Ligand SMILES: CC(=O)N[C@H]1[C@@H](OP(=O)(O)OP(=O)(O)OC[C@H]2O[C@@H](n3ccc(=O)[nH]c3=O)[C@H](O)[C@@H]2O)O[C@H](CO)[C@@H](O)[C@@H]1O
């Protein structure tokens with residue numbers, strides 16, 4: 001297994017280009033299954049999760065051409081296997097996102113049950129209840145979700161009992177080809193859902209209320225080929241900002257959007273960062289100052305994202321003062337604090353709250369990555385620690401960060417990958 005070796009303490013400054021958003025690209029790739037011809041998708045990030053989704057679509061029979069310049073062309077007309085196998089689903093929970101499109105387009109779907117992961121139990125009951133309300137018959141058999149429908153799915157009035165990103169995406173993708181109108185209440189409003197909706201609209205879907213918590217979808221009988229560019233990754237953006245803030249540095253990020261990071265940028269300002277933004281760039285400058293610890297609570301968009309919690313916890317670890325971090329979305333998403341404490345952090349865990357008292361310096365140590373964003377927090381910690389940090393199990397980080405060590409080296413970090 002590859003490891004990252006980081007010599008801490010290098011000054012951090014420079015300019016970086018942000019990649020396309022993993023969490024928008026994954027549902028958009030799944031939604032390509034709905035089209036009646038080839039779709040062209042640009043700005044897909046080079047990530048293991050994207051490769052997994054492309055492999056999954058190919059297994060189902062999609063004809064896929066990848067061109068570095070022209071993007072990815074997906075022709076779903078040749079789909080002949082309506083199964084998402086365990087081998088792929090177990091490496092990426094977002095495989096569940098093919099359920100809605102397969103059912104809507106082909107009337108049958110067999111998707112391996114995704115199960116939980118390091119960050120929590122992550123059930124999919126709301127996805128399944130919504131599809132049943134649209135007329136699907138669903139059974140769980142040999143670890144598979146087996147869904148079928150007699151004719152087209154039917155429009156329905158669906159109240160989702162929790163705000164779920166994946167649930168909203170699956171039901172939205174199912175509803176666009178259903179017969180009649182579907183109303184999704186208590187929908188998630190994440191920018192990646194807006195991007196997915198814009199992709200579906202570009203294919204001819206009729207969706208009202210995009211960006212709100214009520215999506216009204218008038219089903220159409222077919223969706224057309226289209227060309228689409230994936231939005232920038234707001235979590236990659238926030239992660240590099242957090243690295244610069246923790247290191248008292250300065251960074252300019254291009255090909256991104258400030259408007260999708262309001263809650264995060266407000267917390268950086270509270271931590272003492274000077275933020276300036278343009279149409280497609282964000283600059284953060286600590287002017288050499290130590291960050292101030294901030295308190296926050298994760299919640300669905302537009303509130304503070306759970307996917308930025310661990311990076312802020314790493315910044316708080318070396319900040320001035322004390323911050324309370326409350327994780328409300330996933331029950332296990334504070335596990336990285338144990339590794340941060342091994343590096344000399346002072347973090348007290350009380351249920352779903354981490355009380356972080358900033359220390360002057362962290363000390364390098366061998367640490368173990370347990371999930372994607374936890375890994376990012378350990379890399380940030382390694383960059384600001386005294387001495388050497390070795391981050392093991394970095395396959396997690398490769399799921400969601402494109403060439404992270406190359407990008408961080410561009411900012412001045414002393415970081416290298418060693419094959420394991
Ligand atoms: C690929 C992708 O986009 N992943 C993101 C997506 O994950 P994902 O779509 O899995 O997360 P959800 O928004 O669905 O989960 C939110 C909460 O709802 C619960 N829940 C969800 C579905 C369900 O049927 N029943 C249920 O109880 C989950 O266990 C969790 O506690 O949104 C999360 C929350 O912003 C992010 O951290 C992930 O990065």
Ligand SMILES: C=C(OP(=O)(O)O)C(=O)O
Nearest residue numbers: 023093094307372373400
């Ligand atoms: C939790 C994440 O991803 P996934 O839902 O794919 O596990 C994430 O992107 O932080």
